[in-house]
Amino acid sequence: MSSPVLSDAFRAHPLNLNHKILDLSSVEILPDSHAWTFEANKYESDISNTGSIPIIDLNDENAKELIGLACKNWGVFQIVNHNVPKNLVDEVELAGERLFSLPMHRKLMVERTPNGVSGYGMVRISSFFEKSMWCECFTVVGSPLEHAVKLWPHDYHKFWYFHTLQHNAC
Incomplete structure (x- = not known):
């Protein structure tokens, strides 16, 4: 019998896609789905x-x-x-900035499926809270090449190079 893997757990506990991914760069009015109150914050x-x-x-x-x-x-x-190495830390920061500064419609091209492991979307722990978190999440498990090609069809090598550099350094 094979041992369980992370994707099995995600299939058993899929994300609730009714949660709205908030475009933090363009929100003007905070939707109720993201409005945390003191009473709602049980972990204060x-x-x-x-x-x-x-x-x-x-x-x-x-x-x-x-x-x-x-x-x-x-x-x-x-x-x-x-x-x-500091240059690797700097490269990680730049890769994150490059990824999260993409327009929402581009990030949604690699949206994580409800039972998926990798991709853009809600933080997996979001389902434990009544309100949605003010954050973005991009999970990479394994190779990011598939997502990089979709996000930067003509310039994915920078992201891929960074992944290779990170893998070799750690």
């Missing part, structure tokens, strides 16, 4: 008294425990001394 915490986002040094012998605490208490953290 006062971070003003808890300091700043944790910065974890991977050279610290307690890094593993610190990451666990940061996940539990914050859900986010910053890593330093990760040995990822």
Whole structure:
């Protein structure tokens, strides 16, 4: 018997396509689907008294425990001394900017299917909340070539090169 894969889980729990993907670059009036209220935010915490986002040094012998605490208490953290070259980090940022600055109709050309793993769309955890999140998500599992060709038919090599560079560096 084969072991389960991520796509099996997504097929069993498809995304709700009734959630509207908000075009953050052109919204003038916030739709009710994205209007969070204090009452709707069941996970509200006062971070003003808890300091700043944790910065974890991977050279610290307690890094593993610190990451666990940061996940539990914050859900986010910053890593330093990760040995990822700065030029690669810069390339990642540029690739993200290039992708998310595309017009909505172009991004929707690679929209993730309800049971799909890769593509553009809602964050998979969106279904756990009553209101939609103010974010965009592009998930890449495996090769991004299929999506890159659709998004940049005449100039997909930059995205593909970046993927190859990232794969070889990590």
